[in-house]
Structures are given as structure tokens and as C-alpha cells.
Amino acid sequence: MLEQTRVKKSVPPRSTVVTLPPPRAGAVVRSSSTRRPKIARTATRLAAVAVALAVWQLLTIAKVHLWLSFDKLPGPVTVLSVLVQQLRTGTFYQDAGVSLTRIAIGFALAGVVGALLGTTFARSPTARDTLGALVEIARPIPAIALVPIALLVLPTTEQGIVAITFAAALFPVVISTQHAVRALPTHWEEAVRTMGGTRLQILRHVVLPGALPGIFGGLSVGLGVAWVCLISAEMISGQYGIGYRTWLAYTLVNYPAVIAGMLTIGALGWSSAALVEWLGRRATAWLPRGEEP
Amino acid sequence: MTGIEVRVTDLSVAFASRPILDRISLTLARSEILAIVGPSGCGKSTLLRALAGLQPISGGAVLLDGRHAGGPSKDRGMVFQEDALLPWRTVGANVELPLRLQGVPRADSRRRANEMLDRVGLADDRDLLPRQLSGGMRQRAQIARTLVGEPGVVLMDEPFSALDAHTRLSAQQVLLDAWRIHRPTVVFVTHDLDEALSIGHRLLVLSGSPATTKLLANLPEGGATGTETERAVSDLRAAVLEILQVGNR
Numbered sequence: 150m151l152e153q154t155r156v157k158k159s160v161p162p163r164s165t166v167v168t169l170p171p172p173r174a175g176a177v178v179r180s181s182s183t184r185r186p187k188i189a190r191t192a193t194r195l196a197a198v199a200v201a202l203a204v205w206q207l208l209t210i211a212k213v214h215l216w217l218s219f220d221k222l223p224g225p226v227t228v229l230s231v232l233v234q235q236l237r238t239g240t241f242y243q244d245a246g247v248s249l250t251r252i253a254i255g256f257a258l259a260g261v262v263g264a265l266l267g268t269t270f271a272r273s274p275t276a277r278d279t280l281g282a283l284v285e286i287a288r289p290i291p292a293i294a295l296v297p298i299a300l301l302v303l304p305t306t307e308q309g310i311v312a313i314t315f316a317a318a319l320f321p322v323v324i325s326t327q328h329a330v331r332a333l334p335t336h337w338e339e340a341v342r343t344m345g346g347t348r349l350q351i352l353r354h355v356v357l358p359g360a361l362p363g364i365f366g367g368l369s370v371g372l373g374v375a376w377v378c379l380i381s382a383e384m385i386s387g388q389y390g391i392g393y394r395t396w397l398a399y400t401l402v403n404y405p406a407v408i409a410g411m412l413t414i415g416a417l418g419w420s421s422a423a424l425v426e427w428l429g430r431r432a433t434a435w436l437p438r439g440e441e442p
Numbered sequence: 443m444t445g446i447e448v449r450v451t452d453l454s455v456a457f458a459s460r461p462i463l464d465r466i467s468l469t470l471a472r473s474e475i476l477a478i479v480g481p482s483g484c485g486k487s488t489l490l491r492a493l494a495g496l497q498p499i500s501g502g503a504v505l506l507d508g509r510h511a512g513g514p515s516k517d518r519g520m521v522f523q524e525d526a527l528l529p530w531r532t533v534g535a536n537v538e539l540p541l542r543l544q545g546v547p548r549a550d551s552r553r554r555a556n557e558m559l560d561r562v563g564l565a566d567d568r569d570l571l572p573r574q575l576s577g578g579m580r581q582r583a584q585i586a587r588t589l590v591g592e593p594g595v596v597l598m599d600e601p602f603s604a605l606d607a608h609t610r611l612s613a614q615q616v617l618l619d620a621w622r623i624h625r626p627t628v629v630f631v632t633h634d635l636d637e638a639l640s641i642g643h644r645l646l647v648l649s650g651s652p653a654t655t656k657l658l659a660n661l662p663e664g665g666a667t668g669t670e671t672e673r674a675v676s677d678l679r680a681a682v683l684e685i686l687q688v689g690n691r
Contacts, residue, residue: 336526343496343516
């Protein structure tokens with residue numbers, strides 16, 4: 150029942166100052182001074198690498214032949230000298246440039262298309278039930294299995310290799326973005342809607358920045374898969390590139406060059422992953438990373 | 443912009459055919475502050491979200507100065523119970539956001555945001571990220587962000603429920619000080635009867651399933667004292683507590 154009452158307003162409540170006891174003594178807080186210095190950690194890591202290289206060199210010099218055979222494996226000194234020789238040739242930089250260009254194009258396209266598709270699938274049931282269903286069918290197929298079809302339907306081998314790199318990186322970005330967008334707290338979007346924000350403004354100011362941690366998570370995973378597929382595609386059908394050059398060395402029984410190629414692939418993969426990680430940290434600098442007490 | 447008149451007529455809301463609100467009717471005069479209390483889960487927040495246009499209604503109407511309210515708009519700002527500041531934007535950028543969305547030039551929006559931050563006591567914190575603020579500061583920033591766009595109606599969903607008693611009193615004062623600038627119409631949902639009595643011009647008590655209006659009490663302007671006032675407030679408090687106890691059973 151509705152009841153209309155008229156009363157006079159009470160006196161506003163007054164705050165009371167209460168003196169709290171000091172914090173309990175004896176609480177141990179781990180300070181930065183108790184952590185191992187960075188230089189010590191770096192030295193430890195370098196020492197671990199040096200020990201591994203020394204063991205590798207000793208095994209090859211001794212031509213150890215147990216379950217693993219080191220009698221035909223080149224040692225690190227031999228590999229290093231081949232690598233230094235390669236670094237003095239134009240072919241090395243041409244191959245590295247070709248591989249990097251392929252992965253940059255395929256990966257960048259996968260990042261943009263993947264983020265767009267993931268966002269669309271997360272926000273549109275219609276898109277999820279149509280295009281999303283097709284993506285779900287294609288997703289379990291390893292990108293490297295697309296090589297024959299990619300080379301068949303695309304006009305050039307170069308485009309085929311880029312397409313395979315794109316396909317490899319695409320799905321991790323789509324899935325990560327989709328989950329990140331769906332996990333966004335609804336009140337962020339509602340707050341912007343009550344400011345009069347349009348759908349486009351909500352995408353720009355809420356959805357995209359909010360999903361960036363997930364998008365970069367997908368990019369990190371996608372980059373690793375993209376490198377695997379790029380090198381494999383280059384080995385199968387390339388005419389240039391680090392993968393092609395490494396496989397060529399294998400067919401010529403030039404094992405030092407094979408290992409030099411492997412190390413080059415590793416260095417390029419690590420550098421590109423570090424670049425994506427750095428970009429991700431810059432783009433999501435607002436995330437708490439333990440710097441606050 | 444000053445306050446907007448809000449007229450709610452026979453408002454009903456249902457979730458999956460389960461009625462939550464049943465024919466709520468009330469009229470808020472311009473610049474009025476209506477405090478809403480009720481048992482947990484009775485539909486207070488649902489009413490607020492319906493007023494904001496965030497919750498589809500199954501019957502009745504919400505009129506703003508005589509016009510149908512429709513979906514969310516910049517006329518109705520909302521302060522959420524949860525931390526709704528965008529964590530990647532600094533406090534200043536959060537408070538500027540409503541103005542930027544409305545196309546206000548950057549320099550102008552920055553100046554107005556700075557003025558509002560100054561009023562809520564966050565002038566020195568504009569370059570901090572929300573996670574670097576305390577709970578009370580974050581709610582003050584939310585209030586600043588809501589009020590900077592000068593909405594005609596401000597909807598507040600238990601904004602201070604997570605704050606300690608001292609911080610809550612401070613935040614209430616910040617709200618009232620900020621309200622005096624443009625005097626928007628305010629709907630303030632709270633589970634704290636004392637908070638409702640100290641902030642509101644009128645008190646609405648919702649209860650039942652589906653929730654209906656159980657009591658609508660006018661409160662006089664602040665500062666009134668005396669035995670008669672205290673007795674009236676005491677009677678009102680007892681009446682509300684009885685309704686709430688029945689609603690919680």
C-alpha cells in the first residue's frame with residue numbers, strides 16, 4: 150500500500166574520528182633488496198648457456214655414440230664459423246628479409262582480420278552462427294595442411310606462403326579476441342552508453358582497449374604457429390627464405406649450415422616474439438603488473 | 443543543464459516472464475533527490491536500470507520532461523555500484539570521456555574535467571590510473587565523470603556501499619556539493635537507511651515480489667532540527683524498518 154508521510158529531515162550524521170592501533174609488528178615484506186640482483190641472474194643464465202655449448206662441443210669432439218649420435222653432428226665452433234661466413238653474404242640477408250616480409254604481412258593481416266572477426270563473433274550471434282560456423286570447421290585443420298590448396302588457388306607461390314602464415318596466426322587471434330570481448334565487464338559498456346556513446350564509440354573506447362590483453366595473448370600464440378608454418382611452407386615450396394635455405398643445406402648434407410639456419414630461425418622468432426611482447430606491454434600498460442605495494 | 447522532471451507510470455519489468463517490478467508510478471520534480479531503499483534483490487537496481495534505459499520494460503512508461511525516455515542517453519548519467527571507470531584511461535581521461543563523446547573540443551573538455559576533478563578533490567590525481575586510487579577516490583571520480591556532462595538526471599546504484607563509514611560520509615558530501623552546481627534530478631539507490639535519510643528529499647521504499655511501492659515519504663530541506671522533527675524521523679525509520687523486515691522474511 151502506498152503511504153504518503155511528511156516528516157522533518159534529521160540532522161546529518163557526524164563523523165567520528167577513531168584512532169586505530171598501529172599495524173602489527175613483525176609482518177615480513179619482501180623488499181627489492183632481498184631479490185637477486187639482475188646482473189647476477191643474467192650471469193647465471195649466460196653461464197648455463199656456456200655450459201651447454203661446452204658439453205655440445207665435448208660430445209662432438211669425442212664423437213660420442215650412445216643412444217644419440219654426435220659423431221656426425223658439427224660442434225658449436227664449426228656452426229659459429231659457418232654462421233659468421235653466412236653473415237658476410239648478401240644471400241643471408243635476402244633470405245632473412247624475404248622470411249621476415251612474409252611473416253610480417255601474414256601476421257599483420259591475421260592480427261587485424263582476427264581481431265575484427267573475434268570482436269564480431271563475440272558481439273553478433275548472427276555472425277557467430279554463419280561465418281563463425283565456417284571458421285569452426287576450418288580451425289582444426291593445421292595451417293601447414295593448406296599448403297597444396299593455397300598453392301593451387303593463389304596466383305603465386307609467394308602469395309601462397311603468406312596465406313599459410315596468415316591462416317596459421319588467424320585462429321589463435323580470433324579465439325582469444327572472442328573470449329576477451331565476451332569477458333569484458335558489462336558495466337564498462339553500460340557506463341559509456343549512459344554517456345550517449347554510439348556503437349562505434351563503444352567499440353573504440355571500450356571493446357577494443359578492453360580486449361587488447363586478450364588480442365595480444367592471441368598474437369603471441371599466433372606468432373609462434375605462424376613461424377612454424379612459414380618455415381615449413383618455405384621448406385616445401387619456397388625459392389627464397391630461411392626455411393628454404395636451411396632445407397637446401399640439408400639436401401646438400403651441409404649440417405653446419407642446417408644448424409646455422411636453425412639458429413637464425415630461432416633468433417628471428419625470438420626477436421619477433423620480443424617485439425610483439427614489447428608492443429603488447431606498451432598497449433596494455435594499464436594492467437597491474439605487481440609494481441604497486 | 444538543470445534537472446529534468448521524471449514521470450514513471452505503471453512501470454513493470456520482468457525477467458524471462460518472472461515479474462520483478464509491478465506497476466511502479468512516481469513523479470520526480472526537477473532537481474529532486476529521491477532515495478530508494480528496499481530488501482536485497484527486491485528490484486531497486488532494476489528500477490534504476492529501467493530509468494537509465496539499460497533495462498527493457500514490460501509495461502508502463504518513463505517520461506523525461508514529458509517525452510518517452512527510450513534507450514540510454516547523455517541526459518541520464520549513471521554511477522554504478524561496481525568500479526565502472528575505464529582502467530586504461532587516466533582519471534582525467536575518464537572524466538573527459540563524456541565530453542569527448544559529445545564532440546566537445548579537447549581543450550574545453552580538459553578544462554571542464556579539471557574543474558570537476560577539483561570539486562571532488564581529485565585535482566592532483568588526474569594523471570593516475572584508476573587502479574592507483576582508493577575505493578573512495580574511484581567513486582568520487584565516477585561521480586565527477588557522471589556530472590561533468592551535466593546530465594539532467596543522475597542515477598546512482600549503491601555507489602558508496604563498498605566504502606567504509608568515514609569515506610562514505612565524505613563521498614556523500616562530495617555528491618551533495620557537486621549536485622548544487624547544476625542541480626540534476628537524482629535517483630539514489632542504497633541499502634543504508636541513514637544514508638537515504640541524509641541525502642534524499644524523498645524516500646521511496648520498495649518491497650515484495652514483484653516489488654511495489656510500499657512507502658513514499660517526503661523529507662524536508664536539510665538543517666531542520668527539533669523534537670518534532672526527530673520524532674517524525676524516528677517514526678519513519680520504524681515504519682521503514684518494519685517494511686524491510688517483512689520483505690526480508
